[in-house]
Amino acid sequence: MQITQIESIPVRVPINQARAIRGGRGVHNVSPFVLVRIHTDEGLIGLGEVSCTPNWSGEDQVTAVHVIETYLAPQLIGADPTQVERLSTKMARVLAGNVFTKAGIEMALWDLVGKVAGLPLYRLFGGAVRDFVPTKFSISGLEPARAAEIAVWAVEQGFRTMKVKVGIEPEQDVARVRAVREAIGPNIRLGIDANGGWAPRVAIQTIRRICDYGIYFAEQPVAPLDLTWMADVRRQVPVPVMADESLYTIQDAMGIARAGAADILSIYVGKGGGLSAGRKVAALAEAAGLTCTVGSNLELGVASAAMIHLAMASSGIGAEEFPCDILGPFFYEADLLAEPLPISAGSARPLERPGLGVELDEERVAHYRV
Template identity: 35%
Template sequence: MKITTHLVSSPLHTPFVTALRTATHAESLLVEISDGSVSGWGESPQVWKVTGESLAGGQACVEGPISAALNGLGPDDLTEALRRVQNAAAGNYGAKAAVDVALHDLAARRRGQTLHGFLGSTVDTVPTDVTLSAGDADALAAAGRERVADGFDVLKVKVGTGDAAADVERVRRIRSAIGPGTRLRLDANQGWTRRDAVAAIRALEDCDIELVEQPVPAADLEGMAWITDRVSTPILADESVYDVRDLVAVIRHGAADMVNVKLAKCGGLATARTLLELAREHGVGTIVGSMMECQVGVGAAAALVSAYPTSAVNDLDAAWWLAESPVTGGIRYDGSLIHLPPAPGLGVTGLSA
């Protein structure tokens, strides 16, 4: 197998603003693994404030220890290849995810199957929410109306920007603008204190909030549990959970009602499946999320959801934000629906010209 890496930068049609960062481009490392006739693709996004992994570091990991670990394996040795990828280096979850997905994609293509078919599913559409970037109340209300008009029925609102009372007012304005028929979920991106979180969530109980994601810093599991015990709105762990060990800790602390599984956080499809199964066994709700990724990363996450249904609508709008895709082929959006391609694997045919 030949492993090739590609660094890509894709402009967004609208700046993406959260409590942690403002993004105008999606920066990713794409990994291509070829058997000489077909190629599988995977992606590792650069998100400094979440994973802390750089494109340069991911590229070095893929071209160094991971490539060395896969040396001598054939394209049909998927189980052993995935094991070697996870053991090739500490951390580097994004790099591992990119290679893991590329290996799965290659295996599916060699069998003439779609990736979701390879994972055991015939479902070719997956619904997603869409995020409203952080902003003032007027801008958020207008964006909420626009996204509903675009066909989205689940909106994710970025809060946690430093003023919990202002966050409450922004959410109220959005609910007033969009009416009662659209679901609202909040993402604080670790930006609240535990007391501000409880106060804000309680103040918004009449706004029918579906869930609140990562209200406090990732390491503060006691704080998450304190919040979860004091509000009726479900709490979703995101940055607190990377791998299986993290999810076990969340479960033991009773820190969250739900978990957001992301390929670039956990190291790929193999670990993601374990996380989803473990959460389900322990009564923890699930969604699959994305970072600022293109059709490669989001396509893999959507294929996972197709085969491993979650308990709530997933957070897979990342590629929707792209003004231009760095690849040809792959998933497409139709309002809130993601259409998985009928072509083998992820349906990606190569880099855009």
């Protein structure tokens, strides 16, 4: 089988502005994503999604389409799409960075592998280690009363775990977590995500205060500048620390483990350049005695499916203790899939079809195409 064409489709699906995420790195209120279709000479088509945002990876839909057409497609046209590892190495050699774009291509290659094998990806990856993927909700860094309202809404939807965005201003951060805890009661698991917004001393002081409100993890308390910062914070707070912005590549994961900078690693399909990199990070975490969750860039359906397969099949992802952020359907005004993923409040399941198991709704893709 040979790749004959790589199609890039820029889309922009509006985010429900009532729940748009504000955090320590600004606001995520628009998703300039790209859908990828890899065509083959045997008629099979692989689907991928480049879930890129400028303030995460420095990519957007203009750069993604340019990079695919100029650098990546010429490496892939004519190649056997089932040689995922080999083609990923080729992509890494021809172009530095642009990991979310590479991940969108790699996702489409894996979709083709699954379709050739006739197996859902999680089964190709070794089979399910769980019956479903536990998920949590993410509360925007809004004023306390508004954050508490959203938290109550999330509990009403059925979420039993959530995290609150902090790292914006310490007094407001403490007040927001307190308001959320008072609104949801003692039985909902609560974490915080500072998105690197605190200096180390502020992080230590503020996390200790927030611990009064029953949080059980602190995500990316300090900026991803120097791992010794996060290692210092980790030693001086009573809850596990999660690395998100500090972790892109498998090499980053090794550095975090060696520095003792985190207890939990937040894997994205995009950050290391694809599903394979995510699986390698999960394996490294397992070897280092750490655990992982799956974090989110508010993916649409195609990439959400990839996240679900990854979490379903990875023993290094401790989704029961640290539920994953597979949340797209709760944030967008529409999805682009012909059949929605079985995602509900607190759980996500794969579709039991080969590859990613998803198909696009062509009318909706045309409607949201940029």
